Amino acid sequence: xxxxxxxxxxxxxxxxxxxxxxxxxxxxxxxxxxxxxxxxxxxxxxxxxxxxxxxxxxxxxxxxxxxxxxxxxxxxxxxxxxxxxxxxxxxxxxxxxxxxxxxxxxxxxxxxxxxxxxxxxxxxxxxxxxxxxxxxxx
Amino acid sequence: xxxxxxxxxxxxxxxxxxxxxxxxxxxxxxxxxxxxxxxxxxxxxxxxxxxxxxxxxxxxxxxxxxxxxxxxxxxxxxxxxxxxxxxxxxxxxxxxxxxxxxxxxxxxxxxxxxxxxxxxx
Numbered sequence: 001x002x003x004x005x006x007x008x009x010x011x012x013x014x015x016x017x018x019x020x021x022x023x024x025x026x027x028x029x030x031x032x033x034x035x036x037x038x039x040x041x042x043x044x045x046x047x048x049x050x051x052x053x054x055x056x057x058x059x060x061x062x063x064x065x066x067x068x069x070x071x072x073x074x075x076x077x078x079x080x081x082x083x084x085x086x087x088x089x090x091x092x093x094x095x096x097x098x099x100x101x102x103x104x105x106x107x108x109x110x111x112x113x114x115x116x117x118x119x120x121x122x123x124x125x126x127x128x129x130x131x132x133x134x135x136x137x138x
Numbered sequence: 139x140x141x142x143x144x145x146x147x148x149x150x151x152x153x154x155x156x157x158x159x160x161x162x163x164x165x166x167x168x169x170x171x172x173x174x175x176x177x178x179x180x181x182x183x184x185x186x187x188x189x190x191x192x193x194x195x196x197x198x199x200x201x202x203x204x205x206x207x208x209x210x211x212x213x214x215x216x217x218x219x220x221x222x223x224x225x226x227x228x229x230x231x232x233x234x235x236x237x238x239x240x241x242x243x244x245x246x247x248x249x250x251x252x253x254x255x256x257x258x259x
Contacts (some may be wrong), residue, residue: 036228040197047199096198100197
């Protein structure tokens with residue numbers, strides 16, 4: 001595990017999470033050309049967790065895990081909120097964020113807790129530069 | 139990227155329109171600041187150009203604000219463009235992969251639309 005940290009689920013955490021993951025990836029030797037994609041995917045994932053995962057009256061936490069299995073970079077953004085919801089026009093849609101994550105990563109997997117709460121977004125970035133082959137599964 | 143500043147915005151009135159100059163990062167925490175500026179009375183003109191050439195990072199939170207301003211401009215029958223030449227590669231790629239290049243008027247620099255000279259304030 002390269003990084004395992006927990007942040008409050010508020011807007012200010014998005015930039016902190018983005019910076020922490022990019023720095024961990026850089027230290028782990030991830031190609032500089034890939035760091036932009038890592039920054040975008042992580043920013044979108046953290047934004048989804050902040051905006052969609054928690055009710056207005058409940059502030060939760062976002063857990064961030066970064067590892068390097070098999071030479072790939074794996075970033076997991078975990079929340080214990082109410083789960084992803086359909087796009088809400090007042091807060092920005094989920095659709096664009098998820099499609100950007102798909103375009104920036106080599107694969108993305110979304111897992112929900114058994115009771116319907118909590119979301120684990122698992123993003124993988126392949127070790128070498130190649131065309132993204134994104135797979136989105138719910 | 140690590141020392142990413144918060145978003146800095148300034149208005150720069152030109153001969154033929156208004157330039158809204160942005161510098162830094164546009165994300166969930168700073169996009170409301172961009173929205174407030176773009177919709178403020180002081181930023182309104184017949185031609186408005188959002189200059190992103192000094193922006194290092196933007197995500198979908200920022201794109202939503204830009205699309206909202208685009209819709210306002212259409213409704214008000216004014217011209218709204220976004221200048222992205224020289225911005226970070228990730229910013230330019232963001233516009234391409236999100237598909238908004240087909241919706242927005244993108245220009246290399248603001249000068250072509252609003253003139254070279256800053257207007258007297």
